[in-house]
Amino acid sequence: EAQVTQNPRYLITVTGKKLTVTCSQNMNHEYMSWYRQDPGLGLRQIYYSMNVEVTDKGDVPEGYKVSRKEKRNFPLILESPSPNQTSLYFCASSLFGDQDEQFFGPGTRLTVL
Amino acid sequence: QQPVQSPQAVILREGEDAVINCSSSKALYSVHWYRQKHGEAPVFLMILLKGGEQKGHEKISASFNEKKQQSSLYLTASQLSYSGTYFCGTEIQGAQKLVFGQGTRLTINP
Numbered sequence: 001e002a003q004v005t006q007n008p009r010y011l012i013t014v015t016g017k018k019l020t021v022t023c024s025q026n027m028n029h030e031y032m033s034w035y036r037q038d039p040g041l042g043l044r045q046i047y048y049s050m051n052v053e054v055t056d057k058g059d060v061p062e063g064y065k066v067s068r069k070e071k072r073n074f075p076l077i078l079e080s081p082s083p084n085q086t087s088l089y090f091c092a093s094s095l096f097g098d099q100d101e102q103f104f105g106p107g108t109r110l111t112v113l
Numbered sequence: 114q115q116p117v118q119s120p121q122a123v124i125l126r127e128g129e130d131a132v133i134n135c136s137s138s139k140a141l142y143s144v145h146w147y148r149q150k151h152g153e154a155p156v157f158l159m160i161l162l163k164g165g166e167q168k169g170h171e172k173i174s175a176s177f178n179e180k181k182q183q184s185s186l187y188l189t190a191s192q193l194s195y196s197g198t199y200f201c202g203t204e205i206q207g208a209q210k211l212v213f214g215q216g217t218r219l220t221i222n223p
Contacts, residue, residue, distance in 0.1 A: 035213075042115070042200060042215040043155070052174040059212070090154060099143060099204055104154035 001081040002027045004013055005106035012111045013081060021076045021108050023091030029103075031094045032074040036060065036087040037107075042088065048098065050051050114139055116203040118214040125221050128190050132202060133217045135201030136183040144177050144184035145202040148195075155200060158186075163206075196221045198222070 009044030013019055013083045033048035035058075041057075043103065049068040063085055065077040078085060089108045092101035116137045125131055131223050135144060147155040161177035161184060172189040184203075188195055198218045202211040 040215055043202075043213040045212075097209070098202075099160075099209065101157045101160065102147075102155075104156070105155055 002103070004091055004093055004103050006089075007106050008108060009106060010078035010109050012113065014113050015082055016080050019078050019081060019110075020113070021078075021089060021091075021110070023074045023076065023105055024072050025074075025091075025093040025103070027093060027095075027103065028060065028071065029095055031070075031097050031100070032068065032075050033058065033092050033098060033102075034064070034074070035090045035092065037090060038087050038092040046076070046089075050097070052094065078110075081110075083112050086110060086112045114205065115212055116201055116214040118190045118199075118201055118217045121215070122212055122218040122219060123220070125191050125219070127221055127223055131188040131195075131219060133186040133188075133199050133201075133219070134183060135185070135203065136181075137203050137205070139182065140206045141177075141182055141184075141203050142208075143181065143204040144175070145204075146175055146184075146186055147200045147213075148174050148197045149194065149199040149200065149216075158199075164165055183186055191219075193221050193223065195219060 007022045009028045025046045032044040035043040043081040047066040049055045091105040117135045146158040175186045177184045184192040198216045202213045
């Protein structure tokens with residue numbers, strides 16, 4: 001089944017404790033991205049990747065890192081999480097870019113205390 | 114430049130029609146529509162390219178008015194399954210980047 005998977009689905013952590021949210025897709029898509037969703041603000045892009053080893057900042061990249069060592073995986077790293085990073089995070093992938101149909105993962109709800 | 118969606122929320126009875134608008138302050142190349150059901154991921158509905166093209170998806174259709182820099186999503190004879198939050202994403206001409214609106218929450222009651 002074609003899908004985007006994320007882990008963990010739920011995470012409660014404390015300020016400053018490094019964490020990684022994994023994202024994997026099995027559709028051989030070139031493009032992957034991370035969004036955060038906050039009430040009243042919609043979906044805002046954090047980082048995106050056009051291909052392996054090619055990543056770039058989205059609209060709200062501060063406090064996040066990403067890597068794209070393999071085509072299928074695109075982990076999101078929070079090296080020192082803060083409470084303002086409490087949010088619902090979505091990974092998405094598409095064939096060529098965000099101008100294409102994007103397939104979203106199930107989401108990761110992160111709470112930073 | 115985030116597009117503006119209106120209304121922010123709407124409540125309908127099953128069988129009624131709804132219109133959701135998406136406006137930009139800049140010239141658009143394309144508009145994308147997604148639906149997100151409660152507790153789930155956004156799911157793609159359709160893409161409209163500049164040219165005033167109207168598209169349909171079941172009883173959900175959309176139009177794109179380049180001159181007005183806006184798109185409208187039409188839900189006809191709404192069903193309970195249409196409930197959710199609808200997002201438009203806009204691509205400004207020359208930007209090659211999609212930016213999502215804040216979403217419109219649609220509630221369909223029996």
